[in-house]
Amino acid sequence: MTVLTSVPQQRLLVTEIPGPKSKAEIQRRSEEVSGGLGIAFPAVIASTGGAILVDLDGNQIIDMAAGIGVNNVGNSAQRVIDRVIEQVQAFSHTCFTVAPYQGYIDVCAKLNAHTPGTHKKKSVLVNSGAEAVENAVKIARHATKRQAIVVFEHAYHGRTNLTMALTAKNMPYKEGFGPFASEIYRMPMPYELRWLGDKATITADALEEVAHKIEKEIGAHNVAAIMIEPIQGEGGFIVPPKGFLPGLSKYCAENGIIFIADEVQTGFARTGNMFAVENENVVPDMIITAKGIAGGLPLAAVTGRAEIMDAIHVSGLGGTYGGNPVACAASLGVFETIEQDGLIERAREVGKILGHALCELASKYPIIAEVRGRGAMMAIELVKPGSLDPNPEAMTKVINYCAKKGVLLLSAGTYSNVIRFLPPIVISDELLLDAMSVLDEAFASL
Numbered sequence: 001m002t003v004l005t006s007v008p009q010q011r012l013l014v015t016e017i018p019g020p021k022s023k024a025e026i027q028r029r030s031e032e033v034s035g036g037l038g039i040a041f042p043a044v045i046a047s048t049g050g051a052i053l054v055d056l057d058g059n060q061i062i063d064m065a066a067g068i069g070v071n072n073v074g075n076s077a078q079r080v081i082d083r084v085i086e087q088v089q090a091f092s093h094t095c096f097t098v099a100p101y102q103g104y105i106d107v108c109a110k111l112n113a114h115t116p117g118t119h120k121k122k123s124v125l126v127n128s129g130a131e132a133v134e135n136a137v138k139i140a141r142h143a144t145k146r147q148a149i150v151v152f153e154h155a156y157h158g159r160t161n162l163t164m165a166l167t168a169k170n171m172p173y174k175e176g177f178g179p180f181a182s183e184i185y186r187m188p189m190p191y192e193l194r195w196l197g198d199k200a201t202i203t204a205d206a207l208e209e210v211a212h213k214i215e216k217e218i219g220a221h222n223v224a225a226i227m228i229e230p231i232q233g234e235g236g237f238i239v240p241p242k243g244f245l246p247g248l249s250k251y252c253a254e255n256g257i258i259f260i261a262d263e264v265q266t267g268f269a270r271t272g273n274m275f276a277v278e279n280e281n282v283v284p285d286m287i288i289t290a291k292g293i294a295g296g297l298p299l300a301a302v303t304g305r306a307e308i309m310d311a312i313h314v315s316g317l318g319g320t321y322g323g324n325p326v327a328c329a330a331s332l333g334v335f336e337t338i339e340q341d342g343l344i345e346r347a348r349e350v351g352k353i354l355g356h357a358l359c360e361l362a363s364k365y366p367i368i369a370e371v372r373g374r375g376a377m378m379a380i381e382l383v384k385p386g387s388l389d390p391n392p393e394a395m396t397k398v399i400n401y402c403a404k405k406g407v408l409l410l411s412a413g414t415y416s417n418v419i420r421f422l423p424p425i426v427i428s429d430e431l432l433l434d435a436m437s438v439l440d441e442a443f444a445s446l
């Protein structure tokens, strides 16, 4: 894959990381910015291109995060930049519900066409993943006249009040931030590595347990929606066993429940399909998108069956900035890049290269308990030798080692013991393999 960028697609260290300029800015950050924000990589970014981030000191860092699965089409992708510049020169805001513009309608049309299913669909645009999740819940409740929302163990759906309630993990997301929204019910997730029952029958057993719990604890007729990430992101790239998503979707159809796929992290070619549910031909009633939708501009969406999306009274949905024209222009650049540069295919190739390299590491280093994921969304889960006990210490050491060598990796997981690989899909084979060799050194150094 070759990317059009003036930033050389090579790792390069000219100072230690963080270098002196980054150090000074990180010090300033600690004085000026809320202490409530984390920091995954200890360098301050000056420019980006393709799969390389350049810091203030001139170090070229391999980006294995893509801004948490956002810059799928590459950092500073040319078609995104061009469309953003053109739009910002024309106008940057009217508010779509005050005075409409074409870009918003174009993005909705693209979403309606590219999301799974041939039924008539409509969309609404908002600013962030969490806001899209909130809107999906509003719409599902309104359309069904039911209140209960079913989510899963290890789920992540956001940090607003309602979405904190939908998110599973307490630290750091929920601790001290309650009380949380009501009518949220959490179901067991078939997490194969840690499943205590018979793994041969995991799908059927998990589906039966979910149906049983819904019947006994909620009543299926009270459930507005079942919401799930087709591959759980923050939870640790947990891939549901084959048949689980189709089974849930069937259960929803039989019980008048809206099946919502949260594709915020899995969407836009990331997993080797435009959307991850396509892997098992699942057609959700509603699909939530964000992150990769606009190559770094704040945009998110809910797309659903027209009759569900139209069940809401006029002005029941909205917001000042939702579907901002500049973000919509960026999104059209993203759709164009995915289509014209074959990024769905490329994500599959990235998955093969990553999968192969990670499996080799797993055979060399027994603390890697599992390699999992799909396409350009892969992860390894680390354990204490000879057990399934989580090994967050090793995870931190490996990530920090790689950071010092100019490779940006992200953590994940309920047990904080997962390293995830979410590179821009346009990353070259050479950069991927370079990142993998640094990772090998990191494990060897433990």
Ligand code: PLZ
Pocket: 068, 128, 129, 130, 131, 133, 156, 157, 158, 159, 229, 233, 234, 262, 263, 264, 265, 290, 291
């Ligand atoms: N749904 C599946 O992955 C965002 C969170 C980063 P927003 N995940 C990254 C952090 O530490 O806050 C996410 C997601 C899924 C919803 C969201 C929320 O999307 O755009 O961050 O609100």
